[in-house]
Amino acid sequence: MNHLDQLEADSIDIFREAVAESERPVLLYSIGKDSSVLLHLARKAFYPSKPPFPLLHVDTTWKFREMIAFRDAVVAQLGLDLIVHRNPECVAAGINPFDHGSARHTDLWKTQGLRQALDEHRFDVAFGGARRDEEASRAKERVFSFRTAQHQWDPKNQRPELWRLYNTRVAPGESIRVFPLSNWTELDVWRYVERERIPVVPLYFAAVRPVIDRDGTLIMVDDDRMPLHSPPRQELVRFRTLGCYPLTGAVRSEARTVAEIVEEMRAATTSERQGRVIDHDQSGSMERKKREGYF
Amino acid sequence: MELLRFITCGSVDDGKSTLIGRLLYESKLLYADHLAALEADSRRVGTRGGELDFALLVDGLAAEREQGITIDVAYRFFATEARRFIVADTPGHEQYTRNMVTGASTADAAVLLLDARKGVLSQTRRHARIVSLLGIRHVALAVNKLDLAGYSRELFDEVSASFAEFAADLEFAEITCVPMAATEGVNVVGRSELTPWYDGPTLLQWLESVTPSTRRDVSSRLSEARRDETSRFLVQWVNRPDATFRGLSGRVLGGTLRRDETVRLGNRTTSVARIVTMDGDLDEAPAGSSVTVVLADDVDASRGDVLGAASDPPSLADSFQARLVWLHENGLLPGRQYLAKIGARTVGFTATKALGINEIGVDNVHFDAPVPFESYRTNRDLGSFVVLDRLSNATVGAGMIDFALSPSNVRWQTLTVDKQARIARNGHRPCVVWLTGLSGAGKSTIADLAEKALHAEGRHTFLLDGDNVRHGLNSDLGFTDADRVENIRRIAEVAALMVDAGLIVLVSFISPFRAERALARELVGENEFCEVFVDTPLAVAEQRDPKGLYRKARRGELANFTGIDSPYEPPVEPEVRLDTTTLSAQAAADAVVARLRALGVC
Numbered sequence: 001m002n003h004l005d006q007l008e009a010d011s012i013d014i015f016r017e018a019v020a021e022s023e024r025p026v027l028l029y030s031i032g033k034d035s036s037v038l039l040h041l042a043r044k045a046f047y048p049s050k051p052p053f054p055l056l057h058v059d060t061t062w063k064f065r066e067m068i069a070f071r072d073a074v075v076a077q078l079g080l081d082l083i084v085h086r087n088p089e090c091v092a093a094g095i096n097p098f099d100h101g102s103a104r105h106t107d108l109w110k111t112q113g114l115r116q117a118l119d120e121h122r123f124d125v126a127f128g129g130a131r132r133d134e135e136a137s138r139a140k141e142r143v144f145s146f147r148t149a150q151h152q153w154d155p156k157n158q159r160p161e162l163w164r165l166y167n168t169r170v171a172p173g174e175s176i177r178v179f180p181l182s183n184w185t186e187l188d189v190w191r192y193v194e195r196e197r198i199p200v201v202p203l204y205f206a207a208v209r210p211v212i213d214r215d216g217t218l219i220m221v222d223d224d225r226m227p228l229h230s231p232p233r234q235e236l237v238r239f240r241t242l243g244c245y246p247l248t249g250a251v252r253s254e255a256r257t258v259a260e261i262v263e264e265m266r267a268a269t270t271s272e273r274q275g276r277v278i279d280h281d282q283s284g285s286m287e288r289k290k291r292e293g294y295f
Numbered sequence: 296m297e298l299l300r301f302i303t304c305g306s307v308d309d310g311k312s313t314l315i316g317r318l319l320y321e322s323k324l325l326y327a328d329h330l331a332a333l334e335a336d337s338r339r340v341g342t343r344g345g346e347l348d349f350a351l352l353v354d355g356l357a358a359e360r361e362q363g364i365t366i367d368v369a370y371r372f373f374a375t376e377a378r379r380f381i382v383a384d385t386p387g388h389e390q391y392t393r394n395m396v397t398g399a400s401t402a403d404a405a406v407l408l409l410d411a412r413k414g415v416l417s418q419t420r421r422h423a424r425i426v427s428l429l430g431i432r433h434v435a436l437a438v439n440k441l442d443l444a445g446y447s448r449e450l451f452d453e454v455s456a457s458f459a460e461f462a463a464d465l466e467f468a469e470i471t472c473v474p475m476a477a478t479e480g481v482n483v484v485g486r487s488e489l490t491p492w493y494d495g496p497t498l499l500q501w502l503e504s505v506t507p508s509t510r511r512d513v514s515s516r517l518s519e520a521r522r523d524e525t526s527r528f529l530v531q532w533v534n535r536p537d538a539t540f541r542g543l544s545g546r547v548l549g550g551t552l553r554r555d556e557t558v559r560l561g562n563r564t565t566s567v568a569r570i571v572t573m574d575g576d577l578d579e580a581p582a583g584s585s586v587t588v589v590l591a592d593d594v595d596a597s598r599g600d601v602l603g604a605a606s607d608p609p610s611l612a613d614s615f616q617a618r619l620v621w622l623h624e625n626g627l628l629p630g631r632q633y634l635a636k637i638g639a640r641t642v643g644f645t646a647t648k649a650l651g652i653n654e655i656g657v658d659n660v661h662f663d664a665p666v667p668f669e670s671y672r673t674n675r676d677l678g679s680f681v682v683l684d685r686l687s688n689a690t691v692g693a694g695m696i697d698f699a700l701s702p703s704n705v706r707w708q709t710l711t712v713d714k715q716a717r718i719a720r721n722g723h724r725p726c727v728v729w730l731t732g733l734s735g736a737g738k739s740t741i742a743d744l745a746e747k748a749l750h751a752e753g754r755h756t757f758l759l760d761g762d763n764v765r766h767g768l769n770s771d772l773g774f775t776d777a778d779r780v781e782n783i784r785r786i787a788e789v790a791a792l793m794v795d796a797g798l799i800v801l802v803s804f805i806s807p808f809r810a811e812r813a814l815a816r817e818l819v820g821e822n823e824f825c826e827v828f829v830d831t832p833l834a835v836a837e838q839r840d841p842k843g844l845y846r847k848a849r850r851g852e853l854a855n856f857t858g859i860d861s862p863y864e865p866p867v868e869p870e871v872r873l874d875t876t877t878l879s880a881q882a883a884a885d886a887v888v889a890r891l892r893a894l895g896v897c
Binding site for chain 1: 296297298367368369370371372374378379381393394396397400401531532534535536540542544545546571572573574581583584585587598622634636637639675676679680681683688689690693
């Protein structure tokens with residue numbers, strides 16, 4: 001077995017353990033490449049059955065339009081159940097990154113929105129596509145990561161995780177976040193996308209797109225809600241990571257295929273999260289967000 | 296490309312995090328933004344006078360940065376042309392043994408770091424023993440900080456020899472010693488001119504070439520000799536999309552599973568009809584594969600079963616000699632009921648010896664149901680288990696099976712005169728009435744009055760009193776936590792036997808721990824246990840102090856006295872709660888009898 005076979009077998013193992021030992025699992029589907037790989041592995045884990053859980057998308061109304069179109073096409077093609085949750089308080093208050101700032105926007109739409117959805121459906125296991133190579137605090141998170149009834153993560157009081165014996169036991173109200181891609185790297189993800197021919201949102205591939213420069217970050221103008229001080233430029237860009245379009249930086253790239261992306265990655269000198277405006281809010285910001293329940 | 300998992304361990308300040316940071320840096324896995332953050336952090340909180348402090352790369356959590364130490368297992372990834380690596384970085388403090396055990400449990404190889412100037416310390420020996428215990432057979436000894444010792448060959452040879460001498464008793468197949476200076480990058484990736492006398496591999500060259508253990512396990516992935524071994528397949532999930540398909544989804548944990556292979560499942564023999572994956576059926580699946588198996592016959596199989604080659608099927612047993620590592624602040628109490636997860640089964644678990652946090656011991660352990668198993672030395676995946684606390688659900692211990700103590704051939708003797716026959720004769724159902732509460736709460740008085748009332752009605756009763764039993768059956772036990780657990784375990788067993796004999800058993804014991812009361816409840820049938828919480832506040836009990844015990848405890852003449860220097864865990868949902876500050880003893884006894892009627896006992 002090569003390393004992708006081994007990573008795949010481990011991830012499938014994790015999916016099966018979590019489903020066998022939970023009452024109400026759900027897969028947090030954020031439409032990005034990691035979610036695409038996660039969903040592909042879920043299908044493999046339970047084939048010929050369909051994945052025995054719904055997908056949950058915590059929407060912010062600020063995702064790229066191409067992401068939403070891709071999401072709906074995937075769900076329709078595979079015949080899966082999709083729950084879309086939009087924090088009703090954010091909808092009512094019109095929370096957006098321009099007026100309220102990226103930190104509040106993300107906390108209210110994503111962190112609070114996710115908690116609402118998990119509470120409403122009483123999910124006891126939530127699969128996520130987070131990888132340990134993304135950020136320092138994630139490197140220490142367990143594959144089966146315990147959350148209190150208030151969705152809190154306590155990094156200093158994590159359950160030891162030995163061998164492949166995952167502790168799935170929770171009291172009512174408590175839950176487990178399960179990360180089948182914990183040991184994958186960004187390059188592994190792309191190599192696997194290439195090998196398995198997994199569809200991903202076209203925004204990952206280079207194309208000429210309308211962008212503006214915000215403090216050195218290239219932001220794509222995806223709709224007319226974006227306040228503009230000057231007309232956008234047309235540039236050949238792609239995205240390494242996808243989120244809310246006003247908060248997601250594009251990179252100049254000519255990689256139009258997965259093979260070209262893999263080649264570009266091997267020569268890359270910056271990490272994928274560099275394009276994420278929200279991670280740079282303050283030092284240690286990811287750990288702080290995670291303690292509060294951000295994915 | 297192959298995958299290698301390894302662990303790094305060493306004492307505080309031996310330079311582990313620096314080494315890993317260096318490996319990431321030298322293998323060009325540090326992105327520019329990470330590097331920029333590292334430069335900023337190095338200036339702000341670095342320990343290298345503003346120079347790049349690689350340790351900051353690996354020490355992820357904010358608390359660790361502040362304290363300048365690593366406090367948990369961190370997993371890091373890098374790759375070369377030859378291999379993809381997963382590194383478990385584990386801390387060096389003694390109190391964090393559990394993190395090292397965690398990291399080592401999935402590792403194929405270990406890098407042990409030490410400071411050349413300090414030589415082989417007790418920490419080094421402890422780490423080496425854990426690495427050996429967890430079944431890692433290939434070790435690199437990184438003799439670090441040689442830059443601070445003038446790259447002395449004599450020092451390196453001396454340290455290497457002293458480690459080899461110590462490690463002769465451990466189960467290592469191979470030890471490679473590398474002279475190193477991680478902060479300078481000497482012999483980490485490329486060979487250095489500063490150690491011209493060294494002709495062995497650099498650390499990275501060793502990591503690229505080491506061939507891990509030949510044991511068959513999933514975690515050790517690079518093995519060639521595996522095809523000859525007999526197959527093992529762990530059933531994780533029964534796959535039934537519709538009436539036409541019934542598969543067993545799980546993982547090959549040893550040997551190679553082949554289509555048409557004759558396999559044994561429990562006492563049934565069948566064969567593998569199909570090996571199903573989403574990419575099409577397979578003819579064979581090597582160890583480590585996650586697949587779905589369809590059997591030729593409709594054999595009843597469920598989660599936790601292990602399929603094995605019919606020529607050498609896996610054994611089942613419920614009692615083992617095992618090596619245990621305790622991971623939790625609350626120590627292992629002999630006789631206490633825990634849970635153990637082994638393979639894909641979770642069963643009741645008890646051990647016979649006490650262990651404190653970070654202690655390692657050999658013990659006889661007992662599971663409450665037979666489980667398929669193999670010795671940990673033969674099969675890491677079927678020989679390992681974790682111990683879970685029944686109430687908090689915490690992972691409290693880890694174990695490795697040496698061997699089964701006896702085949703599970705002790706059959707339960709079927710008796711003709713059974714409980715039903717006794718109920719018919721007695722005219723009432725048996726029950727344990729368990730009175731718990733502080734010393735001086737009024738348990739014995741209430742129990743006595745309740746028994747009197749039941750006896751007057753012609754019920755068959757017996758009263759087990761804490762003080763009285765401690766004079767006989769439990770006269771060998773004191774008042775430590777471990778003895779309290781054993782005290783209650785014996786009482787619970789005796790009470791359960793009396794229930795089998797058809798009696799209403801009144802048990803009057805402080806019984807301070809929820810876990811033991813839960814055990815007592817589990818030993819008898821549903822509706823045969825009535826927990827009575829004699830709820831008297833500590834201040835009131837202490838004021839009553841009928842036996843003068845509180846005064847003695849306060850004077851320090853009695854140790855481990857419940858409520859004073861030993862905890863009492865009140866029941867969460869008792870069948871009866873008696874507030875003795877408002878109820879008379881007779882009223883309390885009447886309430887107990889009334890509840891027994893409501894439960895249908897009498």
